[in-house]
Amino acid sequence: MTEENFDAIVIGAGMAGNAAAYMMASRGLKVLQLERGEYPGSKNVQGAIMYSNMLEKIIPDFRDDAPLERHLVEQRFWMMDDTSHIGMQYRSDDFNESNPNRYTVIRAQFDKWFSRKVREAGATVLCETTVTELARDTDGTVIGVRTDRAGDVILADVVVLAEGVNGLLGTRAGLRETPKPENVALAVKEMHFLPEEVIDQRFGLKANEGCVIEAAGTISRSMAGLAFLYTNKESISIGIGCLVSDFAATMESPYVLLESFKNHPSIQPLIAGSEVKEYAAHLIPEGGYKAIPQLFGNGWVVVGDAAQLNNAVHREGSNLAMTSGRLAGEAILRVKKRGHPMTEENLALYKSMLDKSFVIKDLRKYKDMPALLHTNSRNFFTTYPQLLSQAAQNFMRVDSTPKIDKERATMAAFIKARSRWGLVSDALRLAFAWR
Numbered sequence: 017m018t019e020e021n022f023d024a025i026v027i028g029a030g031m032a033g034n035a036a037a038y039m040m041a042s043r044g045l046k047v048l049q050l051e052r053g054e055y056p057g058s059k060n061v062q063g064a065i066m067y068s069n070m071l072e073k074i075i076p077d078f079r080d081d082a083p084l085e086r087h088l089v090e091q092r093f094w095m096m097d098d099t100s101h102i103g104m105q106y107r108s109d110d111f112n113e114s115n116p117n118r119y120t121v122i123r124a125q126f127d128k129w130f131s132r133k134v135r136e137a138g139a140t141v142l143c144e145t146t147v148t149e150l151a152r153d154t155d156g157t158v159i160g161v162r163t164d165r166a167g168d169v170i171l172a173d174v175v176v177l178a179e180g181v182n183g184l185l186g187t188r189a190g191l192r193e194t195p196k197p198e199n200v201a202l203a204v205k206e207m208h209f210l211p212e213e214v215i216d217q218r219f220g221l222k223a224n225e226g227c228v229i230e231a232a233g234t235i236s237r238s239m240a241g242l243a244f245l246y247t248n249k250e251s252i253s254i255g256i257g258c259l260v261s262d263f264a265a266t267m268e269s270p271y272v273l274l275e276s277f278k279n280h281p282s283i284q285p286l287i288a289g290s291e292v293k294e295y296a297a298h299l300i301p302e303g304g305y306k307a308i309p310q311l312f313g314n315g316w317v318v319v320g321d322a323a324q325l326n327n328a329v330h331r332e333g334s335n336l337a338m339t340s341g342r343l344a345g346e347a348i349l350r351v352k353k354r355g356h357p358m359t360e361e362n363l364a365l366y367k368s369m370l371d372k373s374f375v376i377k378d379l380r381k382y383k384d385m386p387a388l389l390h391t392n393s394r395n396f397f398t399t400y401p402q403l404l405s406q407a408a409q410n411f412m413r414v415d416s417t418p419k420i421d422k423e424r425a426t427m428a429a430f431i432k433a434r435s436r437w438g439l440v441s442d443a444l445r446l447a448f449a450w451r
Contacts, residue, residue: 024348025161025172026139027185028149031337032320032342033178034130035074039345041139045352048170049131049139050163052146056131064253065228065333066121074342074445075133079115083125085248086226087116092218094282096233096243097405101282103231112225120226120246121254122207135321150175150189150316157359158189158315174315174348174358178341181321182289192309192315195324197264199303201241203257204270206278208290212250217246218286228233230331233401235277237268240298242331243277254278257300271296301326301334305383311365311370317344329382336375343369347398 017393026037029051041047071078094103108243111117135141142165149162151169160171178188181200186192219227228284229245236243243257256273263270277283301307301324308324311317319325320337326334348358356362370376403426410422 017137018048020048020170022140022160022170022172023352024048024174024176025050025170026176027161027179028178028183028322029053029131029141029143030127030178030180030320031130031334032322032341033176034127034134035338035341036075036176036319036345037134037139037141037278037341038130038137039342040348041134041137043345043349044138045349047134047139048069048172048427049134049141049142050145050147050161051131051141053143056127056141064121064123064126064334066119066126066336067332068115068117068119070335070338070342074117074338080117080138081129083121085120086221086224087111088118088120088226088228089221090225090227092227092229092370094229094231094233095401095404096231096235096280096282097402098234098279100405100409101231101233101280102404102408112223120248120251122229122251124227139371147179147185148390150185150191152315156314158313173352174317176341176344176348177316177318177322178320179322181299181324183322186309186318187323191313192318192322195301195307197261198259199261199300199301199307199324201257201328202260202263202270202297203255203299203300204274204295204297205253206250206254206274206292206296207248207294208254208287208292209250210252210287214289215247215252217248221247224249231277234398236273237266238398239263239266239268241273244331245283251258252290254283254287259302260299277318300328302328304328305376305379308379312331312360312366313423314360314363315358317348317363317366319344325379327382329380330378339373339375343373 023045024040024047026033026047026049029049031051034056037047037049062441080202090105090107092103092105094101131141145231146164147161150158151160153159158175161175177183179185181195187194216222221227226247230242232241235256236258238375239258239262241256243256246253256277258273278287301321303324309318311323319340321333323340325336325340326333344366347363347369350365351358351362407426410426
């Protein structure tokens with residue numbers, strides 16, 4: 017193999033890496049994909065949401081054999097304090113369409129399936145292989161990689177870095193900075209197994225329908241964070257994530273946060289009697305548009321989480337990863353078809369295509385949102401959830417107290433927590449950041 021020269025080497029076999037490798041291999045390029053895990057998905061025991069529109073652009077008939085769990089018909093958003101939740105939900109039978117829009121998947125199974133498709137497309141996939149170094153020529157152009165299998169260089173016209181948010185290869189090579197703790201979240205997740213009919217009953221589901229719950233509030237103990245629950249066929253993925261910088265500052269334990277969320281009165285009945293079989297931790301890019309590094313250079317491009325392409329506001333990651341991988345593959349194909357070298361100037365096509373896609377347009381639109389939530393985390397994740405809960409309880413609890421007194425007490429609580437103009441200021445800043 018060391019004597020071979022590949023058209024492209026893809027480092028990583030997650031959503032972005034598989035998308036890039038498939039696009040290039042299926043169009044006839046000679047592709048080598050390297051994955052350090054025992055098999056693709058071996059490090060991803062958690063469940064996730066997969067967006068069909070993005071995968072259809074890569075593998076149109078994926079529904080024929082992809083390991084899909086449930087198609088989602090209901091989304092719940094909860095704001096929680098220690099004993100209650102207040103929220104909203106949207107459920108529509110329109111999502112029971114012939115080609116559903118969103119599915120829950122188990123990454124260990126899904127990534128393995130996706131990798132099989134990459135192999136069928138003609139790529140060479142090597143697992144249990146760690147890339148130790150990017151090889152460069154005398155001008156600094158990336159010309160291939162070195163791995164822990166042998167010291168010789170494996171040559172390629174271009175290298176696609178899809179190594180994830182904490183991948184060290186790109187940072188060691190000086191292609192990007194080490195992600196800052198305030199731009200990365202640590203999420204801990206568990207898989208709780210229950211019979212399919214029990215999940216259907218508890219969530220009011222039928223015929224492979226699925227439900228997602230996303231929750232914020234005091235459960236993150238004043239840190240910027242989000243908890244979630246996804247229904248799979250015979251399991252429930254449950255977890256919580258907060259910024260690494262907040263964990264470092266507060267010395268809170270991710271595992272303790274997860275245990276507290278699982279035992280919350282609103283969550284515990286949903287997972288009662290389940291068997292826990294898997295636990296995992298995962299880093300998620302949260303910096304948004306302002307944290308995106310250089311995406312291309314002489315002989316290389318970066319995709320997915322390694323490129324900080326994650327929409328924290330809408331909790332979207334896999335669709336951005338697949339789209340960036342697909343666009344990187346298409347850009348490389350175009351450069352190759354033109355007979356041009358993989359220079360920084362020519363690979364700028366990838367960035368141009370990405371800028372025109374929803375990926376960068378969405379991230380640019382919400383570029384100020386991460387900083388707003390992070391710098392005002394105590395307000396958004398502690399004070400306001402508690403005040404909302406108190407207001408709701410005052411409204412629903414009927415006793416001999418006059419309504420006017422309850423309304424005054426509720427308003428006094430808001431004013432005591434923060435000035436009225438402070439609350440308005442946060443609301444306005446949130447609204448403008450959203451726009």
